[in-house]
Amino acid sequence: NAGVMQNPRHLVRRRGQEARLRCSPMKGHSHVYWYRQLPEEGLKFMVYLQKENIIDESGMPKERFSAEFPKEGPSILRIQQVVRGDSAAYFCASSPPRTGNTGELFFGEGSRLTVL
Amino acid sequence: AQSVTQLGSHVSVSEGALVLLRCNYSSSVPPYLFWYVQYPNQGLQLLLKYTSAATLVKGINGFEAEFKKSETSFHLTKPSAHMSDAAEYFCALSTGTASKLTFGTGTRLQVTL
Numbered sequence: 609n610a611g612v613m614q615n616p617r618h619l620v621r622r623r624g625q626e627a628r629l630r631c632s633p634m635k636g637h638s639h640v641y642w643y644r645q646l647p648e649e650g651l652k653f654m655v656y657l658q659k660e661n662i663i664d665e666s667g668m669p670k671e672r673f674s675a676e677f678p679k680e681g682p683s684i685l686r687i688q689q690v691v692r693g694d695s696a697a698y699f700c701a702s703s704p705p706r707t708g709n710t711g712e713l714f715f716g717e718g719s720r721l722t723v724l
Numbered sequence: 725a726q727s728v729t730q731l732g733s734h735v736s737v738s739e740g741a742l743v744l745l746r747c748n749y750s751s752s753v754p755p756y757l758f759w760y761v762q763y764p765n766q767g768l769q770l771l772l773k774y775t776s777a778a779t780l781v782k783g784i785n786g787f788e789a790e791f792k793k794s795e796t797s798f799h800l801t802k803p804s805a806h807m808s809d810a811a812e813y814f815c816a817l818s819t820g821t822a823s824k825l826t827f828g829t830g831t832r833l834q835v836t837l
Contacts, residue, residue, distance in 0.1 A: 650828060653824045653826065701825075718766075720765075
């Protein structure tokens with residue numbers, strides 16, 4: 609499967625635990641984006657990363673949330689000390705390098721976090 | 725700053741009827757515009773995109789959209805709805821290469837017999 613791969617697809621955590629969501633971009637894509645979709649709402653931008661760099665984190669909550677995209681391996685969205693309000697679907701998307709990029713993002717199937 | 729407004733959070737049409745989902749945008753630079761579709765518990769799939777070429781854009785599953793700069797609109801249409809079109813539709817805007825997408829709040833399309 610050459611698409612954007614996210615895991616886990618479903619994650620259940622108790623309040624105060626940590627959640628780690630992983631995303632492997634499409635082959636050849638070097639840009640990764642994380643979006644959050646709350647129930648009955650649209651997608652809200654969280655963070656945009658390139659390898660080893662955070663380019664835009666203007667949508668990230670100031671506390672408890674962090675993201676990385678290391679030189680090797682998938683991008684990780686980490687939520688510490690989860691609260692019920694963190695329950696949502698988290699979508700990862702990727703795009704190719706600047707050349708030939710028309711702005712389209714390719715989305716994974718999402719990771720659905722439930723906080724008990 | 726840019727924004728996307730989708731009028732109507734829920735739209736219901738009869739099977740075979742015209743589908744019209746509205747999208748208006750605000751952008752300080754020429755935008756790239758997209759329509760995505762999301763089926764329940766799935767990710768987003770690109771329907772079509774406008775990237776400053778032809779203003780009438782044809783996409784998958786018989787959908788099309790027309791970019792109207794004077795009206796700052798990018799409405800999505802399909803001449804004849806099918807039951808399988810029932811899903812959530814998102815309009816989105818980008819201001820250039822490798823930039824984030826800004827999404828509208830979505831329109832849920834219901835198709836009835």
